[in-house]
Amino acid sequence: MRASPYLLAIRGLSKIYSGVPVVDRVDLNVSSGEIVMVIGPSGAGKSTVLRCINRIEVPSEGDIVLAGVNMEGEPRNGKIVPDSPAQTARKRRQIGMVFQRFNLFAHLTALDNVAIGPHRVLGTPLAEARKMAAEHLDRVRLSEHMAKRPAQLSGGQQQRVAIARALAMRPILMLFDEPTSALDPELVGEVLEVIQGLAREGMTMLVVTHEMQFAREVGTRLVFMADGRVVEDTSPEIFFTRPAHDRSREFLRRVNSRQSAFDPV
Amino acid sequence: MNSFDWGVIWYSIPYLLQGAVVTLEISALAMVFGTVIGISAGLLSLSDMKLITLVVRAYVYFVRGTPALVQVFLVYFALPEFGLELSSFWSGVVALSFNAGGFIAEIVRSGLQSIDAGQTEAAKAIGMTNRQGILYILLPQSLRRITPPLTNEVITLVKSSSLLSVISIVELTRAAQAIIAAKFTPFELYALLAVFYLVMISALSKLSEYVEARLA
Ligand SMILES: Nc1ncnc2c1ncn2[C@@H]1O[C@H](COP(=O)(O)OP(=O)(O)OP(=O)(O)O)[C@@H](O)[C@H]1O
Ligand SMILES: [Mg+2]
Numbered sequence: 001m002r003a004s005p006y007l008l009a010i011r012g013l014s015k016i017y018s019g020v021p022v023v024d025r026v027d028l029n030v031s032s033g034e035i036v037m038v039i040g041p042s043g044a045g046k047s048t049v050l051r052c053i054n055r056i057e058v059p060s061e062g063d064i065v066l067a068g069v070n071m072e073g074e075p076r077n078g079k080i081v082p083d084s085p086a087q088t089a090r091k092r093r094q095i096g097m098v099f100q101r102f103n104l105f106a107h108l109t110a111l112d113n114v115a116i117g118p119h120r121v122l123g124t125p126l127a128e129a130r131k132m133a134a135e136h137l138d139r140v141r142l143s144e145h146m147a148k149r150p151a152q153l154s155g156g157q158q159q160r161v162a163i164a165r166a167l168a169m170r171p172i173l174m175l176f177d178e179p180t181s182a183l184d185p186e187l188v189g190e191v192l193e194v195i196q197g198l199a200r201e202g203m204t205m206l207v208v209t210h211e212m213q214f215a216r217e218v219g220t221r222l223v224f225m226a227d228g229r230v231v232e233d234t235s236p237e238i239f240f241t242r243p244a245h246d247r248s249r250e251f252l253r254r255v256n257s258r259q260s261a262f263d264p265v
Numbered sequence: 266m267n268s269f270d271w272g273v274i275w276y277s278i279p280y281l282l283q284g285a286v287v288t289l290e291i292s293a294l295a296m297v298f299g300t301v302i303g304i305s306a307g308l309l310s311l312s313d314m315k316l317i318t319l320v321v322r323a324y325v326y327f328v329r330g331t332p333a334l335v336q337v338f339l340v341y342f343a344l345p346e347f348g349l350e351l352s353s354f355w356s357g358v359v360a361l362s363f364n365a366g367g368f369i370a371e372i373v374r375s376g377l378q379s380i381d382a383g384q385t386e387a388a389k390a391i392g393m394t395n396r397q398g399i400l401y402i403l404l405p406q407s408l409r410r411i412t413p414p415l416t417n418e419v420i421t422l423v424k425s426s427s428l429l430s431v432i433s434i435v436e437l438t439r440a441a442q443a444i445i446a447a448k449f450t451p452f453e454l455y456a457l458l459a460v461f462y463l464v465m466i467s468a469l470s471k472l473s474e475y476v477e478a479r480l481a
Contacts, residue, residue, distance in 0.1 A: 056386050085313045086394055093392030103383035107405045117391035120401055162387075169391050 006065075007032040007204050008053070008173055013062035014228075015048050023048045024228035025062070030173075030206065035199045037219035037236060038208045041251060045228040046208040050175045053206070054095040055088055066094060067172060093121060096166030100178040102158040104150035110137060110161045111146040114168045121169070129168075136164040140194050156187030163194055174198065176207040192218075212255055216240050224248050273450045274457055277441070281461055284440030289465070291354065291436060292423045295361035299422065300415070302362060303369020308404070310374045313395045321370060328367025334428050336364050341432045357429040357436075365422050372414045376407035412480055416473030420466055427462075437461055 008030040015023040023045040030036055038046050051057035053064055055071055064071040071091055073082040105113050114133035118124040137146055140160035150158050159179055166174060180188040196218050209215055215222060215236055222239040224232040226247045232239060243249050310321040340360035344351055380403050388398035430439035441458040445451050
């Protein structure tokens with residue numbers, strides 16, 4: 001086995017729901033430190049790709065290799081010996097995921113939402129896990145809200161707790177699935193700022209987003225998906241100024257007309 | 266109504282009180298065992314091991330699909346066949362625990378499954394195993410939903426214990442029937458019996474309301 005130079009290698013990934021490939025032979029290699037913005041129309045398969053990476057969804061075909069380790073199992077004699085559920089869970093720790101709808105643990109305070117992973121999964125003593133959780137919450141500027149339950153927090157605050165929760169597991173890769181789509185417009189900025197901060201610190205990320213300005217400014221790379229495929233894989237600058245495909249141009253035209261409705265200059 | 270025999274009522278009360286003690290003993294024991302069986306089976310029904318979920322499903326299927334009376338007889342006559350000689354009291358406890366366990370398993374399973382799928386996904390995403398997700402994320406959130414049907418099941422249990430009269434356990438119902446056989450006053454005794462059950466179950470309902478209020 002040749003060691004992969006990539007932090008994340010996706011090869012020939014397909015996901016088929018009742019005969020329909022919603023992800024269709026996707027290849028994507030991500031190097032350490034890259035910030036890959038994934039955009040595309042609804043139903044393009046963006047979420048499914050993310051969910052296949054950490055095996056919340058089991059891929060129908062293809063390999064996901066993270067830091068040289070196959071997420072499905074150990075290769076032996078050209079075949080893959082599938083992992084046990086416990087091994088899969090262990091591999092997942094390395095990947096942080098942030099959901100569109102936050103999915104904070106509803107019965108736990110913000111602090112314990114962040115502490116529970118290190119405590120229960122990594123075996124960190126509770127007091128220590130909470131101390132570290134407090135530091136993570138401080139980083140996303142939520143120190144004053146640590147004792148609150150998710151229902152007592154705004155959407156933007158909840159999403160920042162969710163980011164802290166993922167970071168507390170010290171992942172080597174972060175996946176964001178439309179982290180600001182469920183937020184009121186005035187709360188989008190605070191979440192994007194946190195993600196941008198992470199980018200500056202060198203975290204490797206895949207971010208599915210509809211925030212074009214953000215994708216352009218923060219992304220180091222841009223992947224445009226449609227109909228389950230990667231249509232364009234390029235730099236944000238090139239994609240937004242000289243898109244190579246008709247699908248991309250059409251998508252950008254539609255996005256621009258939608259945004260101008262908010263911002264009639 | 267003028268033939269109502271108050272004398273036999275006063276005569277019967279001490280006997281029925283003794284029967285009520287047996288009913289409460291059996292119900293309490295079956296409640297403890299049934300809850301332990303039921304919660305375990307309910308948690309196991311979400312296991313990621315197919316065989317385990319199949320066994321649990323078969324158990325629940327059987328308990329829900331057969332009359333409790335048949336289950337009582339089955340336990341009473343089947344256990345000795347397997348070399349387990351139990352007193353009728355303990356046969357009764359086993360039968361009721363087995364029955365309640367099946368229903369409680371179902372209550373727990375549907376409680377766990379009523380929690381938003383996003384919670385399970387988030388648990389997985391931070392590296393929790395299926396078991397950790399169930400224990401630390403789903404179970405605590407479903408407790409409040411599980412409690413009302415669970416206390417309901419306890420009340421059903423007390424009522425079902427009257428079935429044990431058929432295997433000659435002198436619980437409340439059997440105690441009343443014994444007096445009827447001797448005194449031929451079925452109306453008085455069944456009326457009194459109903460009052461006894463009503464009092465016990467009302468007390469239980471109050472208790473469960475209190476527990477639910479504390480949990481809310
Ligand atoms: N569990 C499922 N069963 C069947 N079909 C599914 C399932 N999950 C997703 N799909 C389908 O797969 C396609 C791709 O879905 P996906 O959520 O990945 O798209 P997306 O690019 O994230 O879209 P959006 O921008 O709306 O979030 C959609 O047509 C969707 O209906
Ligand atoms: Mg999506």
